[in-house]
Amino acid sequence: MFKLLPGPYKQMIRQIWRFTLVALGSFFLYILAVYFNLFNLFGGMPSLKQLDNPRNELASEIISSDGVVLGSYFLENRSPVELQDISPNVINALIATEDVRFVKHSGIDPRGIGRSVAGMGKAGGGSTLTQQLVKNLFEARSERYKGILGDVPLVKLLIIKTKEWITAIQLERRYTKQEIMQMYLNTVEFSDNAYGIRTASLHYFSKEPSQLSVEEAAVLVGMCQNPDRFNPRMHPEASKNRRNIVMQQMVHYGFLSPSQYEGYQADPIALRLKSLNHNSNQAPYFIAVMRDRLLQEIEELNRQRSSDDPLDLYTSGLKIHVTIDSRMQRHAEDACMEHIQEQQRLFNAHWKGRNPWVDEGGRELKGFIENRIAPRTERYRTLKQSFGDDKEKIWKGLNTPVRMRIFSYRGERDTTMTPLDSIRYYKRFMHIGMMSEDPNTGQVKAWVGGINFKYFKFDHVKQSRRQPGSSFKPFVYATAIDKGYTPCDMVEDVATCIGNWCPKNYDGGASGRSMTLRQAIAKSVNTISVQLMKKFGAETIIEYAHRLGVKSPVPKDVTICLGTSDVNLFEMVNAYSTFVNGGVAWDEPQTILRIEDRYGNVLRKFEATTHDALSPETAWRMVYMLQGATQEPGGTSARLNREPCGQNNQIGGKTGTTSNYSDGWFMGVTQGLVTGVWVGGDERSIHFRTGALGQGGRMALPAWAKYMNRVYADRSIGLQKIPFKKPANDKVCDNPFGDRSYGDSTIVIPNEKRPADGELL
Incomplete structure (x- = not known):
């Protein structure tokens, strides 16, 4: 065919073919050069x-x-x-x-x-x-x-x-x-x-x-x-x-x-x-608190794996299975939100027209926001970085109105206020913490760390430590029961001093009446706790508190019998679980079940560990003691009998209220769940002024009832109202040691001094 073409055309076709082959060859060489990154001209590619x-x-x-x-x-x-x-x-x-x-x-x-x-x-x-x-x-x-x-x-x-x-x-x-x-x-x-x-x-x-x-x-x-x-x-x-x-x-x-x-x-x-x-x-406070623990676990996994592709909490697509039950968590969050809004309305009305930060005498703390709170804020630190020690410019910045979005129970809202006014605004909020644990497994089932994670990051379950008030008393009574006393031993409500410390009861004095130990804890009688402290000493009671699950440092001070030592809700719930679990204490509440990689392969399983803290008999007797709060006349938790959760059910509990009503606690126990609630101000100087509003039975107990009512009503959870487990043949009020090793059946420590004012309830 080409022979029929004139000479010039042959030459043109040869050139076209030659150009095409050169172009294809060049393109092929270019592709190879890019693929192999010749002389690093083109950069690497995925391997x-x-x-x-x-x-x-x-x-x-x-x-x-x-x-x-x-x-x-x-x-x-x-x-x-x-x-x-x-x-x-x-x-x-x-x-x-x-x-x-x-x-x-x-x-x-x-x-x-x-x-x-x-x-x-x-x-x-x-x-x-x-x-x-x-x-x-x-x-x-x-x-x-x-x-x-x-x-x-x-x-x-x-x-x-x-x-x-x-x-x-x-x-x-x-x-x-x-x-x-x-x-x-x-x-x-x-x-x-x-x-x-x-x-x-x-x-x-x-x-x-x-x-x-x-x-x-x-x-x-x-x-x-x-x-x-x-x-x-x-x-x-x-x-x-x-x-x-x-x-x-x-x-x-x-x-x-x-x-x-x-x-x-x-x-x-x-x-x-x-x-x-x-x-x-959901459960944002729980997830935030777990982060540090998970980072440690992943670091340990990476050391064990020695892989070129280390695990990363934020990018590896891990599946972290936790003990939280989403249904219980939802009920806990709803109950806490409903209750704390009621408390906030009462608090706002109680302090209407006044600032709620006061001293021990109820007088407003002058300069509280400016001198104590503002210097701790991020806004203050930012201004200080900009202006150094120029206080005039710093305070001008704090007093200059700015547009901001703020939290409210009616939803977020945009407003204009000074940074200093926003601090005052947020300090008026009441806060709440709740944790729920299955005492039979040690697993945490619900965790509410505060009222709104976006605006209040501080967790009131594990990060916060506050005085527990009378909710610490069961550790005092557990010491006595384990040392040989029974719930039915008689004691006298008489004024008692240890050295110069002479606390009084909630009602302002001592009745002089005889009552059982069960009645004493049910009514939260301070003088009886002081008598037991005098009998056994601070060191022994601290030992029992730690054995049961309290890990916070507790000072060797006699006032701890009324709950003056700071603890957190996390350890308090776990300690109360020991009573329900037959005296077997969980070393720590379990929060993580297992960690899987992105493909579902199990990287690590977690098991809760235990130690024996009390005998089954002592633990059962303490459960019986705690039930007194709902069963004994004048018990601090008697109102639970009117709640759906208390009907046809066995419940034990203990309220706690601290001096000046800064902290309200309620620790509630059932065979299926142990749940603790704390309510209080962000600062200890922010609180109600009367026991009618500020005691634990008012500030915290209703939230527990709202939560338990919801949990029992949710049939998908399957929590049953079952009786507490009792050791076979145990007779609650018999002295298991035969003759009394710690004195007569009636503890009488006479004292002429009057109780001091403002003691813990």
Whole structure:
């Protein structure tokens, strides 16, 4: 054929072939040079190992004992989902909009590139889904993969595209189309710190991706082009227009009928937003407190594994199974919120027109906010960094009104006030802590650390230590019972001093009447606790408190018998659980069940450990003593008999109230749950002024009742009203030691002195 062509044409054809071969050879050599990063001109690429084991930053999830995700630790909030758990509406919208030839190409789609150029992006993107996955997974455009030519305009873009093409082809060889689609949907960004289709679905529509409608799927797929620009929360109109374009594409490619589109296109976007920051976790205080413990556990796991790919709490996608029951947690949060709002209304009315920070005499503490509180705030520290020791400028900054969003029980509200006034505003709030533990397993089932985690980060379960008041008395009585006394031994309510310390009872004096030890603890008689302290000494009582579960340091001071030593709710609940658990103490309440990797492999299991603290007989007798609060005439917890939780049920409890009503406690025990509640001001000088409002039976006990009523009523939990476990053949009021080793059955310590004012109740 070529022989028939004139000589000049032969030469032209040879040149065309020569040019084509040279171009193809050059292109092939260029691809090899990029692939092998010749002379480091082009920068590196993902290794074969990375392609075989692609990783992206996955949030580590906190999963409750009943299988509910309570929250997560993350840098990028991403929660993976299987392809079969994603609505077909999402798949169809994505293919129609981003890569209609997805099932046909091998990673690169020349027709798609041409269509994108011709349609200016409206008919589908030039990059395939596989190429976009490369960007998401391997950060191909980051500094990590930049070579010497990486700063040259146009050349830089060509090199990046070449790397993405090569990597896309490699991914297509290693994974099925279904796997690539799943990886893409689990890695794509959706703005608002939502990464992956599941997180986005939960954030914008409060539903799982399997439940997404056509319209909702179109909204999310539309965001893939530009997440912030088409964010339906920030730009609803732009998002709606983009949604309709996605649905038009679905009509064009047969995924949606024209009539269906007509029915959808005018509808507004129906958002059901769910916050994705750490403040939105269920059990947020628990999750925050657990962070340090988990970091230590993961550090230990990494030492044991000695892996090149260390675990990270924020990016490894760990599954952390905890003991919290999501249903109990919800009931605890609801009960605490309902109760503390009632307390806040009473507190506001009680202090109307006055500041609630007062001294021991009830006089307002002058300069309390300015001198004690303000210098401890972040705002003050920031101003001090800016102005040094220039107090005038610092205080000017604190007294300059600014726009701010503040917490209220009616929802967040925007206002203008000075930073100093905002401090005063927040110091008027009452606070609450609640923890619930299964005494039979040592597992923590509910944890409420405060009233609002976003605005009040301080945890009142484990971080806070406050005086327990009379809720410490059971440790005093446990000492006596274990030393041979019985709940029915008679004692006299007489004024008692130890040295110069002469406390009085709540009613202001001593009745002189005889009563049983059970009646004494039921009525929370101070003089009896003081007599027992005098009998056994502070050292012995401290030993028993520590043995039962109190880990806070307790000073060798006789006043501890009335609860003057600071403790936290975490250890108090655990110590009371020892009574219910037959004298076997949990070394620490269990909070973590196991840690799994992202694939479900168990990395570590956790088991609660115990030690013997009391004999079963002593423990049972203490439970019997605690029941006196609801059963004995004048018992401090008698009102529980009128609550649903107290009907046909065995309940024990102990109230606690501290001097000037700074702290109100209630520790409630049943065979299935031991729960403690603390209520008080942020500072000890902020409190009610009367026992009618400030005692533990008023400040804390009602929250316990509200919680237990809800838990018993929730049949899905299955908590039963069952009697306490009693040792066989134990007779509560018999002296197990035969003859008395610690004096007569009636303890009488005469004293002529009058009790001092302002003692703990």
